Amino acid sequence: MTVEVPQRTSLESNFPAAMLSGVGTKESWRKEVHRPATSTHKWWAKRLGTVFRGIITSATTPDGADAVGAYGSSLDLAGAIVLDPFSGSGVTGVEALKLGAKAVCFDINPVATLVQRQAVQPWDLGSLEAAYKEVESACRSEVDRLHRTEDGRTVLYYFWVATLGCPECSKEVRLFDSPVFSKNAYPKRVPKAQIVCPECLSVKESRYDFVTETCLKGHVITQRGAARGQLATCGNGHSFKVLGALNGSPPVYEMYAKMVANSDGSKSYEAITDWDRELYDECVAALAGLSQSAVLPRGRLAPGNNTDQALKWNFREWREFFNARQLVSLSLMATAIRDLTGSPEREALCALFSGTLEFNNLFTSFKGEGTGAVRHMFSHHILKPERTPLEAHPWGTSQSSGAFSTLFKSRLQRAHEYKTKPADLVDRGAGIERISGVSKPVGASIADSWESFVSIEGQAAYVATRNSAQTDIPDGSVDLVVTDPPYMDNVHYAELADFFHAWLQHMQPYIGYSDATTTRRVGEVQHADPAEFGKAIEAVWTESARVLKPGGLLAFTFHQARISGWVQVVESLRRSGWIVMAVQPVKGEMTTSVVKAGAREPSNLDSVVVCRRAVDGATNPNSSVEEALATATRELTDLRDAQIDVGAGDVRSVVRGALLAYLASTGVDLDESVAAQVDSLATESIETLLGSGPGGGGR
Structure with a gap:
């Protein structure tokens, strides 16, 4: 079976953001219970499995079709290949496998690769318990x-x-x-x-x-x-x-x-x-x-x-x-x-x-x-x-x-039970239920090269520690690219992952695990310098465009406090041949945390940035700045009206993304003066949507 991405999808038009934000909110309070396969080990900024299931199902559902129903159904994407170039804890890979697709999970950090391998591969419970007892003894x-x-x-x-x-x-x-x-x-x-x-x-x-x-x-x-x-x-x-x-x-x-x-x-x-x-x-x-x-x-x-x-x-x-x-x-x-x-x-x-x-x-x-x-x-x-x-x-x-x-x-043990019989949070209209039977068990054979990956019969995952700007994937081989790129600044994963790697490099958990003294690598996208961040992420977007099939989609979640981060992401997309088709706000992570408590404008929402390649004839659907602003405002209002918490930081981020994406599609140079104008409109939107002054609170 060949899965084709529709010419226009629900992800671009009728994305079920309110429903996904509802089930995502429930997941966010107990990720380790609702998505235990990706919770076997610490990784930072782990996104919500419910939201990524919704992204994948909406990306394969035609415009105007029932995207909510597709999310809660036993959708079969057999034959599809989903690439995540910033795989982190493996959320995209697990959700793709549950939907019958094959997964490609790349990350430049070996600790992340170890986490992904636990998320997608099967264990024999008897052998696992025997090994545990041997260690105990x-x-x-x-x-x-x-x-x-x-x-x-x-x-x-x-x-x-x-x-x-x-x-x-x-x-x-x-x-x-x-x-x-x-x-x-x-x-x-x-x-x-x-x-x-x-x-x-x-x-x-x-x-x-x-x-x-x-x-x-x-x-x-x-x-x-x-x-x-x-x-x-x-x-x-x-x-x-x-x-x-x-x-x-x-x-x-x-x-x-x-x-x-x-x-x-x-x-x-x-x-x-x-x-x-x-x-x-x-x-x-x-x-x-x-x-x-x-x-x-x-x-x-x-x-x-x-x-x-x-x-x-x-x-x-x-x-x-x-x-x-x-x-x-x-x-x-x-x-x-x-x-x-x-x-x-x-x-x-x-x-x-x-x-x-x-x-x-x-x-x-x-x-x-x-x-x-x-x-x-x-x-x-x-x-x-x-x-x-x-x-x-x-x-x-x-x-x-x-x-x-x-x-x-x-x-x-909880991850093993989940992979054997996955459960999903579904809103049937009478409340959110945790149900089984709409997802396939997760137990992929792991490949370490494209050649071995495509030769595997049945469920397969290509999991590797590598710079996603340079892959061995042939041209036009991937149906979807779905990911969550690193922050430009703030949490630098490799600096923290070295704490674990200091022990793991000696333990060698699997053949080929890095024995380098650090997980820091040339080619990391995270960089405090916006220009360096932009260059590094552009290289990944360029490679993603090369390996994607004609007419395919790139979708990624993003939230950045500094407008320079948004500018670099949008500019890097334009330079690498992508057109932003939509910026969809949706639940991002747990509403309260120690880190958020110290933020000036704590975030509750992510922006799902949906892109198509310019060579496929894509054009931004908005015809003016006013239309782009109206689209962003409508999406945020719909979430607010659905009782989803929308704060000043969320409004600012979504409006920035939508306006910069439109302006980039028209060839406007996103310089400091343009960024200032965009921020002015974002501030006005905060006052309009939340009824507060600049930087004001949310509901």
Whole structure:
């Protein structure tokens, strides 16, 4: 069967943005539940599977046909090939396979490739569980022993605090910003809290809003700790800058409390004892005695947008992101996995171990009671040092958070079940349902070249680490190009992925995994310089145009806070022979997050940019700036009227995209004056749509 893209599609005209935004909103709150195949490992800016299913189904549904019905049907795209040149976590590939198409998943970063492979390939559950038990047998007893109290109970978490010597008087300063180290996620409802005495480190129960307390040794405790922002104050009253007192080394950390699992199922907070300190000293000695063949993180941090903060705190090597007990425990686990016989199941455990690292390092913190205990290290999208880090039990128990054993169930077993019997979120009109039976199981044979890919009978995925500006795909071989390109700035994936790669390069999860010291590559599209970003992404668009069949579509999601990013994307499309046919706003990601909370105009929507090649006779459907603006306004209004949250940043981004796309199609040079005029119209649109002043809020 040959799948042909219609001359005009629902993606360009009657895209079901409101419906997709509704199901996308539900997915966004629990991506790991609704799309677990692409949630086996951390990757940044992961898009919504529901939205990408909608993009693919709408791209193969004719203009005026029932795009909503196509999304919720068992559409069969057998014979079609869908390319994602920026594949990330593999969302496009999974959705294409579920619809019966073959998938080509390229990414320049090897960690992303590992994530994609887990998303699309099948595992034998019996073999996976057997491999897990083999690893458990090899290392768990020793890891458990290193996380025990003197009376044999399991320590779930150790609490640490960074310490510095006062530059003026040398008095030790513990960098607590508050003595409250554990409280409930809803403290007004459950006011009970745990506090630590900054002077002697004794632990006692109190309230989150206490005024003063007296510790077991008679010290008076107040709400204020020694650290405030970038400053700290010693017990003698001297204030100093924290970074200035580091003296060229990372902070020294001191254990001050632990959470222990009791035999009756309860948990208790206890102070650190000499036995705990001696056990940790044993780990320091054990680390020094590990064999040279043991897996440990390799490599040094390089300067970058997302690494500079860690470098300012004098973290220079990736192994400095872990304390001695973490390094010993994680090394035992990683070495046991590395030594398994090669198989997709071994590869899955390598990826699972790598994902566990996110919750087991010195950059994590405690979220509190009544929620998942561990706040992972990438909650801020940068490598942000913690003054009071949390050390978790890396193998874990049923009471643990972010541990290898618990993630085995919540990630790998859940992903296996999903791939075997996919479920989709569908709005039938009476509410959003989670249904099975409209998607094909996911279990692709993986190819590492075009030649081997096209020779595979049945479900296939070509998954490779490569620069998508240079591929081995023949001319006119791909039916659709669907992707989510990297940001121009902000989150630089390779800088963050190196944290995982520092371990994976030694483990070699599959044959051909990169053994380079970094995942940074020449040809990366991400670049803080708009012109360099534009050149790099243009090369990918040019290659995409070459490999696409005549009459095919390119569709990608995009959201950029800086107008220079939009200008470069639109100009790069024009230079590489593409015409923008539509800019469709749709739900992008979870509405609330730590990162969004700090944004001036937080985004809720993505723009789906739909393009055809100029050589195929495509022309932009708008005939004037006014028509382009009216089209963008109508699409945003439709979403707002459907009770989808539309904010100022969303309006600004969508209007920018629509106007710049039209102007580019007329040959206008998108210089600074044009960009300023576009921004003026975008600001007016914000006031019109949201009834607020410039930069105003949304609904």
